[in-house]
Amino acid sequence: MTQENGTRKRRGSGRATIHDVAKVAGVGSITVSRYFKQPDTVSEALRERIRSAVSALNYVPNLVAGGLASTHGRIIGMVIPNISGPIFANTIQSFSDVLTAHGYQLLLASSYFSEAQEERAVRTFLGWSPAALAVTSQYHSKATGQLLASANIPVVETWDYAPRRKHIQVGFSHTEVGRQAARYLLGKGYRRIAFVQNSVASDESAIDRRDGYAEVMREHGLKPWMFIPTAATPFEAGKQAMEALALRQRGAAEAIIFANDNLAASAILAGQRAGIRMPEQCAIVGFGDYAMSSMLLPSLTTIRPPAKEIGEIAALRILESLGETPLSGRLQRLNLLACELVERESA
Amino acid sequence: MTQENGTRKRRGSGRATIHDVAKVAGVGSITVSRYFKQPDTVSEALRERIRSAVSALNYVPNLVAGGLASTHGRIIGMVIPNISGPIFANTIQSFSDVLTAHGYQLLLASSYFSEAQEERAVRTFLGWSPAALAVTSQYHSKATGQLLASANIPVVETWDYAPRRKHIQVGFSHTEVGRQAARYLLGKGYRRIAFVQNSVASDESAIDRRDGYAEVMREHGLKPWMFIPTAATPFEAGKQAMEALALRQRGAAEAIIFANDNLAASAILAGQRAGIRMPEQCAIVGFGDYAMSSMLLPSLTTIRPPAKEIGEIAALRILESLGETPLSGRLQRLNLLACELVERESA
DNA sequence: TTGTAAGCGTTATCAG
DNA sequence: CTGATAACGCTTACAA
Numbered sequence: 001m002t003q004e005n006g007t008r009k010r011r012g013s014g015r016a017t018i019h020d021v022a023k024v025a026g027v028g029s030i031t032v033s034r035y036f037k038q039p040d041t042v043s044e045a046l047r048e049r050i051r052s053a054v055s056a057l058n059y060v061p062n063l064v065a066g067g068l069a070s071t072h073g074r075i076i077g078m079v080i081p082n083i084s085g086p087i088f089a090n091t092i093q094s095f096s097d098v099l100t101a102h103g104y105q106l107l108l109a110s111s112y113f114s115e116a117q118e119e120r121a122v123r124t125f126l127g128w129s130p131a132a133l134a135v136t137s138q139y140h141s142k143a144t145g146q147l148l149a150s151a152n153i154p155v156v157e158t159w160d161y162a163p164r165r166k167h168i169q170v171g172f173s174h175t176e177v178g179r180q181a182a183r184y185l186l187g188k189g190y191r192r193i194a195f196v197q198n199s200v201a202s203d204e205s206a207i208d209r210r211d212g213y214a215e216v217m218r219e220h221g222l223k224p225w226m227f228i229p230t231a232a233t234p235f236e237a238g239k240q241a242m243e244a245l246a247l248r249q250r251g252a253a254e255a256i257i258f259a260n261d262n263l264a265a266s267a268i269l270a271g272q273r274a275g276i277r278m279p280e281q282c283a284i285v286g287f288g289d290y291a292m293s294s295m296l297l298p299s300l301t302t303i304r305p306p307a308k309e310i311g312e313i314a315a316l317r318i319l320e321s322l323g324e325t326p327l328s329g330r331l332q333r334l335n336l337l338a339c340e341l342v343e344r345e346s347a
Numbered sequence: 348m349t350q351e352n353g354t355r356k357r358r359g360s361g362r363a364t365i366h367d368v369a370k371v372a373g374v375g376s377i378t379v380s381r382y383f384k385q386p387d388t389v390s391e392a393l394r395e396r397i398r399s400a401v402s403a404l405n406y407v408p409n410l411v412a413g414g415l416a417s418t419h420g421r422i423i424g425m426v427i428p429n430i431s432g433p434i435f436a437n438t439i440q441s442f443s444d445v446l447t448a449h450g451y452q453l454l455l456a457s458s459y460f461s462e463a464q465e466e467r468a469v470r471t472f473l474g475w476s477p478a479a480l481a482v483t484s485q486y487h488s489k490a491t492g493q494l495l496a497s498a499n500i501p502v503v504e505t506w507d508y509a510p511r512r513k514h515i516q517v518g519f520s521h522t523e524v525g526r527q528a529a530r531y532l533l534g535k536g537y538r539r540i541a542f543v544q545n546s547v548a549s550d551e552s553a554i555d556r557r558d559g560y561a562e563v564m565r566e567h568g569l570k571p572w573m574f575i576p577t578a579a580t581p582f583e584a585g586k587q588a589m590e591a592l593a594l595r596q597r598g599a600a601e602a603i604i605f606a607n608d609n610l611a612a613s614a615i616l617a618g619q620r621a622g623i624r625m626p627e628q629c630a631i632v633g634f635g636d637y638a639m640s641s642m643l644l645p646s647l648t649t650i651r652p653p654a655k656e657i658g659e660i661a662a663l664r665i666l667e668s669l670g671e672t673p674l675s676g677r678l679q680r681l682n683l684l685a686c687e688l689v690e691r692e693s694a
Numbered sequence: 695t696t697g698t699a700a701g702c703g704t705t706a707t708c709a710g
Numbered sequence: 711c712t713g714a715t716a717a718c719g720c721t722t723a724c725a726a
Contacts, residue, residue, distance in 0.1 A: 013718085028698080030696075068718085093457065096455060100456060108443060108454075121447075128411055291433065360703095409704065
C-alpha cells in the first residue's frame with residue numbers, strides 16, 4: 001500500500017492514527033489519548049492544537065485498538081429470543097439508547113428461544129471482550145452458565161426475576177403473571193378457565209406463567225386445564241385452541257388465558273368468525289400487550305410487561321456496575337418490576 | 348494481578364490466549380491461528396493436539412485483537428431509524444441472521460430519522476473498523492456522506508432505491524409506492540383522494556411516497572390534496588386526519604392514503620367510532636402492512652414493503668463485496684424490490 | 695501537565 | 711506444513 005507521503009506500509013487501514021494527530025499537533029500521542037479520555041488533564045493550549053489536528057485529519061479513534069489496549073472495550077452484547085417479535089423490540093431500543101448515550105455500543109444476537117443458539121452467541125460475544133452482557137430469562141444451557149459465570153464482567157438477566165440468581169436481574173416474575181391472570185378471571189366469576197401454551201415449546205418463561213395459573217386454580221379447588229396447540233404458527237395455534245376449547249358442544253371454556261397476545265389475537269379473530277360473543281360466551285386474556293391488541297374487536301384484555309423499562313433499567317444497572325455515572329435519575333427503581341393488567345373488552 | 352501460576356501480570360484480561368493454547372499444544376501460536384482460520388493447512392496430528400488444548404483451556408479467540416491485527420474486524424454496523432417500530436425489526440432480524448451465519452456480528456444503532464444521530468452512529472461505527480456498514484434510505488447529512496465515501500468499505504443503503512447512487516442499494520422506490528397507491532384508488536373510481544403525511548417530518552422517504560401520489564394525481568388532471576397532521580403521536584395524528592378529511596360536511600375525501608399503517612389504523616378506529624362506513628364512505632390505504640393491519644375492522648388495505656428480504660439481500664450483497672461465498676442460493680435476486688399491494692377490506 | 699516505553703492478543707510477512 | 715518476528719493503534723505504568 002502506497003501512502004500519501006510516498007512511503008510504503010505493509011499493513012494498516014490507511015486511516016489517520018493517534019500518532020498522526022500527535023505529530024500534526026506537535027504533542028505526544030498519549031496526550032491525544034488523554035484529550036479524548038480525560039480532557040481536563042490536558043492544558044487548554046494543547047487541547048486547541050489537538051482539536052484542529054483532529055479535524056484536519058478527520059481522525060476517528062480506533063476503538064478496536066483501544067479495546068485491546070485497555071482489555072475492556074465499550075461493547076455490550078445482548079442476546080434476545082428475537083428482534084422482530086413485538087415484545088422484545090422495545091427492550092432492545094431502550095437498552096441501546098441508554099448505552100449509546102454513555103458511549104457504549106450494542107452488539108446484538110438472537111437465540112430464537114434456543115439454548116444452543118444462545119450459547120453460541122454468548123461465546124462469540126465473549127470474543128469481543130465486551131464490557132458487559134445481557135441475556136434473556138434465567139434459563140440457559142449449562143455451558144452458557146459457566147461462560148457467564150467465568151466471564152468476569154457484569155451480566156444481566158432480563159425479562160425474568162427469580163430468587164437466588166447470581167447475576168443482576170431486571171424483569172418480573174412470570175409465575176406471578178400467570179397467577180395475576182387467573183386471579184383476575186376468578187374474581188370475575190369464571191370457573192372453567194383454560195390456559196393455552198405457546199406453540200414454541202422452548203419458551204420456558206411461558207411455562208412459568210402456566211404454572212402460576214395452575215397454582216391459583218388449585219388453590220381455589222379447581223383443576224387446571226392446559227391446552228397445547230400442535231399447529232406450527234401462532235396464528236393457526238390460536239384458532240386451533242379456540243376450536244378445541246370454546247367451540248365444543250359440552251363443557252366449553254368460560255375463559256381462556258393465552259401464553260401471548262399473538263395466540264389471543266388469532267383466537268379472537270377465529271371466535272369472531274364463529275360468532276362467539278366475547279367475553280359473554282368466552283373471555284380472553286393475553287400476555288404482551290402488542291400494538292394490535294387494543295385494536296381488536298373485542299379489544300384484548302392482556303398483561304403488559306414493562307418492556308421499555310426493562311431495557312432502560314438493565315442498561316442503568318450495567319453502567320453502575322461499570323462504575324459509570326448514569327445520566328438519568330431513575331436509579332431508585334427496583335429490579336423487580338410489575339406487570340400491569342390492562343382491562344379491555346375481551347375479559 | 349496474580350495469576351494461577353503465581354506469576355504477576357500487569358495487564359491482560361486473565362483469559363487464555365492463543366499463546367497459552369500454543370504452549371499447551373506444543374506448537375507455535377501462528378499454527379493455532381491457522382487452526383481456526385484455515386484448518387486445512389494444519390496437519391491432522393497438530394489439529395488434534397490444538398483441539399484438546401483449546402477445550403482444556405476453554406479458549407475463546409479474542410476477536411478484538413484479531414480485528415486489530417487484520418485491520419478488518421468481523422463487525423458490521425447498521426443504522427436504522429428505530430428498532431422498536433413494526434417496520435424495521437424484520438429487516439434487522441434477517442440482516443443479523445444472515446451475517447451471524449457467516450461469522451459476522453451486528454452492531455446496531457438507531458437514528459430516529461435524525462441525520463445528526465445517524466452521523467454520530469456512523470462515526471462511532473467507523474471506530475470499530477467494521478467490515479461493512481448498512482444505513483437506511485438515501486438521505487444523509489453531508490458529513491455522513493463523506494464519512495461513508497471515504498470509509499473504503501462496502502456500504503449498503505437499505506429501504507430505498509434511487510438511480511445514480513454510489514453505494515449498493517437494496518430496497519424499493521418510495522415514489523413508486525406512492526404512485527401505486529394512487530393508481531389503485533383511481534382504478535377503483537375514487538377521485539377525491541387525499542394523502543396524509545407522517546407526523547415525523549424528517550421521514551424523507553414518506554415524502555417520496557407523497558410525491559409519487561401527487562405525480563399520478565396530476566397526470567389524471569386531479570389536484571393533489573395533502574394533509575399534514577400537527578398532532579405529536581401517530582395515534583392522534585390519524586384521528587386528526589380522519590376528522591379533517593372524512594368527517595367534514597362538504598367535500599369530504601372519498602379515499603385517503605396514509606404515510607404508514609400506524610396512521611391508517613388509528614384513522615380506522617376513529618372512523619369506526621364516528622360511524623363512517625369504510626370503504627363505502629371513505630376508503631383507506633396504508634403503508635407497511637404491520638401485524639395489526641389484517642386484524643382491524645375493516646381490515647386495512649396496504650402496501651407491504653419487503654422488509655425481511657431487504658435485510659437478507661443487503662447482507663448477501665455485503666458478503667459478496669467482502670469476498671465471502673454466501674450460503675444461500677438467492678444471489679440472482681435484484682436489489683430493486685417490489686412492494687405488494689395487499690388488498691383487504693378498507694379500500 | 696506531558697512524555698517514554700512496554701505491552702494488549704492477534705495476524706501478515708517472510709523464512710524454513 | 712510450521713514457525714519467528716514484526717506490526718495493528720491504542721492505553722497502562724512509570725518517569726520527568
